[in-house]
Amino acid sequence: MQPSRRRFLASSLALSGTPLLARAQQLGSGAAAALPPSVVQALETARIPLQSCAFVLQAQDSAVPQVAFNGAALMNPASVLKLVTTYCALRMLGPAYVWKTPVYAVGPIRAGVLQGDLAFVGSGDPHLMADNLWSIAGRLRDLGIRRIRGDVLIDRQAFDLPPHDPAAFDGDATAPYNVGPDPFLVNFGVMRLGFVPDAAAQQVRVTVEPPLAGFDLREPPRLTAAACGNWKDKLRADWKQPFAPRFAGGFAAACGPQTWNIAPEVSDNAYVQRLLGALFAQVGIEWKGQVRTAPLPAEATELTVWDSPALAVLVRDINKYSNNVMAQQVFLTLALQAGAQRATWAGAGQAVAQWLTAHELDMPGLVLDNGCGLSRIARISANDLNALLRAAWNSPVMPEFVSSLPLAGEDGTLRRHFRDPDTAGRIHAKTGTLDGVLSLAGYAQTRAGQRYTFAALVNDPRAGGGWPAVEAFVNGFMQTA
Numbered sequence: 001m002q003p004s005r006r007r008f009l010a011s012s013l014a015l016s017g018t019p020l021l022a023r024a025q026q027l028g029s030g031a032a033a034a035l036p037p038s039v040v041q042a043l044e045t046a047r048i049p050l051q052s053c054a055f056v057l058q059a060q061d062s063a064v065p066q067v068a069f070n071g072a073a074l075m076n077p078a079s080v081l082k083l084v085t086t087y088c089a090l091r092m093l094g095p096a097y098v099w100k101t102p103v104y105a106v107g108p109i110r111a112g113v114l115q116g117d118l119a120f121v122g123s124g125d126p127h128l129m130a131d132n133l134w135s136i137a138g139r140l141r142d143l144g145i146r147r148i149r150g151d152v153l154i155d156r157q158a159f160d161l162p163p164h165d166p167a168a169f170d171g172d173a174t175a176p177y178n179v180g181p182d183p184f185l186v187n188f189g190v191m192r193l194g195f196v197p198d199a200a201a202q203q204v205r206v207t208v209e210p211p212l213a214g215f216d217l218r219e220p221p222r223l224t225a226a227a228c229g230n231w232k233d234k235l236r237a238d239w240k241q242p243f244a245p246r247f248a249g250g251f252a253a254a255c256g257p258q259t260w261n262i263a264p265e266v267s268d269n270a271y272v273q274r275l276l277g278a279l280f281a282q283v284g285i286e287w288k289g290q291v292r293t294a295p296l297p298a299e300a301t302e303l304t305v306w307d308s309p310a311l312a313v314l315v316r317d318i319n320k321y322s323n324n325v326m327a328q329q330v331f332l333t334l335a336l337q338a339g340a341q342r343a344t345w346a347g348a349g350q351a352v353a354q355w356l357t358a359h360e361l362d363m364p365g366l367v368l369d370n371g372c373g374l375s376r377i378a379r380i381s382a383n384d385l386n387a388l389l390r391a392a393w394n395s396p397v398m399p400e401f402v403s404s405l406p407l408a409g410e411d412g413t414l415r416r417h418f419r420d421p422d423t424a425g426r427i428h429a430k431t432g433t434l435d436g437v438l439s440l441a442g443y444a445q446t447r448a449g450q451r452y453t454f455a456a457l458v459n460d461p462r463a464g465g466g467w468p469a470v471e472a473f474v475n476g477f478m479q480t481a
Contacts, residue, residue: 035069036476042469052460054382055473060393060451066477071383074365075457078432079322080439081373081380084366086315086404087388088352089330090397091359092337095312099125099333101184103136104300106153109145117150117289121296122183124158124336124343125308126329127317130187130210130275132306137276137283139304151289152276154269155296158183159332160342166263169374170435174239176261177374181328182268188325189271193245193260195231197223197253204251213277216244224250231255242266243274269293315404319430320412324372331371345370361391373432385441385455393443393453402428405442418471422447422479429454438463440470446478 057067107116164180167173194207236249242264269291280287335347349368367379406412409424413431429442441455458466
C-alpha cells in the first residue's frame with residue numbers, strides 16, 4: 001500500500017473507538033468500510049444518520065475500494081443517474097450520433113406557394129432550438145417557398161408516452177426542469193424573459209426569446225428604488241395567459257439586468273405555432289395556418305433534413321448543466337436504437353439494462369425510471385456507480401464522457417464547489433440534488449497524480465445540509481494522497 005493511502009485509511013480509523021464510528025464500521029466490512037472522522041463529524045453536525053448515506057472510493061490502480069461504506073444500498077441518486085444514461089448512450093449510439101429531423105411538403109409548390117401542408121417528423125432531437133428552426137425556414141425560402149397555404153403537421157410517433165403533467169413532481173408547472181420529452185421538442189419548450197431597468201426612462205424594458213408571434217406584455221413591472229431581494233416574487237407575475245403576462249409588482253433598479261426562464265403552460269403545438277409564426281415572418285414566408293399533430297402523409301416529399309449536433313457535444317449540456325429533458329430525450333432514443341418502433345420508458349430501461357448486463361455491469365437493483373434522475377423512485381447503489389465510472393474510464397468513449405462532467409471550481413454545477421487549489425480543476429463529477437437527496441460521483445486526480453473514482457449518496461430529509469460531509473469526504477483523499 002502506498003504511504004498516501006495508509007495515511008488516508010489511518011485517518012479513517014483514528015476514532016474507531018467512538019460509538020458513531022463503531023456504527024459506521026458495522027454498516028460495512030473491514031477497514032475499507034470506515035469513514036474518515038471529518039465525514040462522520042459533518043454528518044453528525046447536520047443530524048444525518050449514517051445509514052442514510054453511502055460512500056465509495058477506489059484508486060484507479062487498485063482492485064478493491066479504499067472506502068466502501070454502505071456501498072450496496074440502493075439509494076435515490078437524483079441527477080447523478082444521468083451518468084448511466086449518458087455513458088450507455090455514448091456506447092450504444094456512438095459519440096458521432098446525430099438526430100435527424102426531416103421536413104416535407106405535402107402538396108406541390110407552384111409559383112412560390114406550397115399548395116398543401118408542411119410537415120416535420122420528430123426524431124427526439126434533444127437540442128432542436130429556435131435558431132435551428134430559423135435556419136430551416138431560411139432553407140425553405142431558398143427552395144422558393146414564399147407562402148404555405150396549408151397547416152404545419154408534426155409527426156410525433158417516435159415516442160409512445162403517457163400525458164405529461166409538468167406540475168406532478170413538485171407543483172411547479174412553469175419550471176424548465178419539469179418540461180417533459182417530445183419527439184419534436186423545440187427550444188426545450190421555454191421562453192426567456194429579460195428584465196432591464198431603464199433609469200432615464202423610469203421604466204423596465206422586458207424582452208422575450210425566442211421570438212413568439214403575438215406575444216403581448218399586458219402590464220410591465222414598475223421600476224422601483226427598493227433593494228433587489230427576491231426579485232421574481234416582487235414582480236407579482238400573472239401567467240394565466242402565458243403569451244400575454246402581467247406583472248402587477250415592481251422591479252428594482254438595483255437588480256440590474258435579469259432573466260427568467262419560463263415553461264409556459266400551453267400545449268406543445270401552441271408553443272410551436274407562436275414560434276413558427278414569428279420565424280416564417282422573419283424570413284419572408286407567409287403562413288396563416290395551424291400546427292397539428294398528425295402522421296406523415298404517404299404522399300409527402302422531403303424538402304430538407306436538419307441534423308443535430310453530435311451526441312458527444314450534447315452530453316456536455318446534459319451533464320454539466322444537468323438538463324433533465326435532454327437526458328430524457330436521449331434515454332428514449334436508446335429504446336429506438338434497440339429496435340422499438342416507438343419509444344417507451346419501459347423499453348428504454350430494458351435496453352439499458354440489457355446493454356449493462358452484456359458488458360459485465362449487471363445492476364439488478366437499478367431503477368432508471370425516466371433516465372434523468374428527476375424522480376422519487378429511481379435507485380442505484382454507490383457500488384454500481386463506482387463500477388460504471390471505472391468501466392467508462394477504460395472504455396473507448398472515456399474522453400467524451402469525462403469531459404462532459406462538471407469541472408470543480410470551473411464550470412457547470414460544480415463551478416462554486418471545491419475551489420481550493422488542491423481540488424479546483426482536479427475533479428470531474430456529476431452532482432445530484434432533490435428535496436431529501438444529495439449526491440456526487442465522478443473522478444478525481446490528486447496533485448501527486450493519483451486518480452480515483454468516487455460516489456457519495458445521501459438520502460435523508462436533511463440531505464441539503466450534507467454538503468460539508470461530501471466535501472470532507474472528497475477533500476480527505478485529495479489532500480492526503
